[in-house]
Amino acid sequence: MTTPNLAASEQIAIRDLLGAVNNDMDTPLRPEWERAAWSITRSAFIPERVYLGDQLVPCDRAGAPEAWLRAVYVDDSVVTQINDGEEPTDGDRWASSSASAPSIVFRMLHMLDVAPEQRVLEIGTGTGWNAGLLAYVAGSENVTTVEVDPLLASRARACLRKSGLGVEVIAGDGAMGHADGAPYDRLVATCSVRSVPRPWLTQVRPGGIILAPWESPWICYGLLRLTVDDGGTASGRFSPHSAFMLMRQQRTNLRIFRDVVRDDHQPDESTTILPPWQVAGEELAARFAMGLQLRDVWWTWHDNPDVEGVASRLWLATTDATSWAAVDWDGKSDTRWTVWQHGRRRLWNEVEAAHDWWALHDRPGPERFGLTVTATGETPWLDTPERHVPTSG
Missing domain, CATH: 3.40.50.150 (Vaccinia Virus protein VP39)
Structure with missing residues (x-):
C-alpha cells in the first residue's frame, strides 16, 4: 500500500x-x-x-x-x-x-x-x-x-x-x-x-x-x-x-417531568450539608466514583426553576423511573440544602454514602478503579480485584 x-x-x-x-x-x-x-x-x-x-x-x-x-x-x-x-423534526437535532x-x-x-x-x-x-x-x-x-x-x-x-x-x-x-x-x-x-x-x-x-x-x-x-x-x-x-x-442497544431516553415525577407524588423533606455540585459538578473523579457505585442513577440540573426560594435544583432518578430525589439551593446558603425524596429508594442518602466512601479512600480517580466481568455479573474494585467497591440499587 x-x-x-x-x-x-x-x-x-x-x-x-x-x-x-x-x-x-x-x-x-x-x-x-x-x-x-x-x-x-x-x-x-x-x-x-x-x-x-x-x-x-x-x-x-x-x-x-x-x-x-x-x-x-x-x-x-x-x-x-x-x-x-x-430528518430532524421540530428543529430537534x-x-x-x-x-x-x-x-x-x-x-x-x-x-x-x-x-x-x-x-x-x-x-x-x-x-x-x-x-x-x-x-x-x-x-x-x-x-x-x-x-x-x-x-x-x-x-x-x-x-x-x-x-x-x-x-x-x-x-x-x-x-x-x-x-x-x-x-x-x-x-x-x-x-x-x-x-x-x-x-x-x-x-x-x-x-x-x-x-x-x-x-x-x-x-x-x-x-x-x-x-x-x-x-x-x-x-x-x-x-x-x-x-x-x-x-x-444500551440507550435510555428519560426526562424528569415526562417519565419520573408525577403530580400526585408526595416526597419526604430533609436537609443535607453535602453541596450537590460536589457530586454533579466539575470534579470528574467524584462523578466517576459516583457512577461506579450508583449504577442505575442519573441526574440533571434545573437552573432557575419556577419555585419560590429555589435558585437551582439537582434532580436524581433511577433508570427504571421508580425513585427520585431533588436537592434545592436557595442561592444564598453555602452550608445546608433542602432535599426531597420519593420512591422505594432514598437516592440522596445513597449519594451521600457513595461520596463518603470516595472521600474516605483518598478521593481516587478512574485510574485506581477496575472491573471484573464474569458470565453472571460485574464487580468494580479499587486498586486490586480483592477490594470491592460498594454498589447500590
Whole structure:
C-alpha cells in the first residue's frame, strides 16, 4: 500500500494533526501508526456533510471546502450523522454518530497493542477510518468490524474498499459481537458501554484484550481495558480518557417531568450539608466514583426553576423511573440544602454514602478503579480485584 497523492493543504493538515496527537499522548506515537495516518487519510472516510458546533450546523464539502477540511483534521470529534439518519423534526437535532477525536483514536490503538496478523474485532464501524488504521497494521484480512446502522455500514464498506482495504464489515448488533470470526486477539469498541456484553468474553481468546469506552448513567467517562482469562472471565483497569456515544442497544431516553415525577407524588423533606455540585459538578473523579457505585442513577440540573426560594435544583432518578430525589439551593446558603425524596429508594442518602466512601479512600480517580466481568455479573474494585467497591440499587 502506498501513500496517496495529497494536496499541499492536506499534507500540512495531517502534519499539524500528528503534532497535536503527539502532544496529547503520554508517549510518542508509534511509527506504524504515523505511517497509517499518512496512508489511511481521515478525509477519505469523513462524509461530504458534517455538522459543526453545539447547534449541529451542516457543513458541506462542496460549499465550504476549507471549513470541512478544518473539521476533518482538527484534533476533535466531528459529528457525521444526526437523529440516527432521520430528518430532524421540530428543529430537534442530536448527534447519533461521529468520528472520534484523532488523539483518542490513537491513544486507544496504542492501548490495544495490536501486532501484525492479530485478529481484531471492532464494535462500531462509524466512518470506517478506525477499521482502516487497524487494517494497516494487523492486515485487512484480520479485521472485522460491526456497525448497527446499515447505512453507516454500507458507506464505511465502500470507503474501505476504495482505499484498497478488504475489511469485513458486518451490519448487525455489536453487543452480540461476531461469533463466526472468533476467536479474536483484540476487541475494541468505538461506542461506550454501561455493561460489557457477555458474548464479547467468549469471542476473545484467553490472554486477549477488550478495550471499550465506559459510561454510567451518572457520567460518560473512562476507558476500560480488560484481559480475558482461560475461564471466561475478564478483568482490568480504567483510565481517565474519552467520552463516546453510548451503544444504541444500551440507550435510555428519560426526562424528569415526562417519565419520573408525577403530580400526585408526595416526597419526604430533609436537609443535607453535602453541596450537590460536589457530586454533579466539575470534579470528574467524584462523578466517576459516583457512577461506579450508583449504577442505575442519573441526574440533571434545573437552573432557575419556577419555585419560590429555589435558585437551582439537582434532580436524581433511577433508570427504571421508580425513585427520585431533588436537592434545592436557595442561592444564598453555602452550608445546608433542602432535599426531597420519593420512591422505594432514598437516592440522596445513597449519594451521600457513595461520596463518603470516595472521600474516605483518598478521593481516587478512574485510574485506581477496575472491573471484573464474569458470565453472571460485574464487580468494580479499587486498586486490586480483592477490594470491592460498594454498589447500590
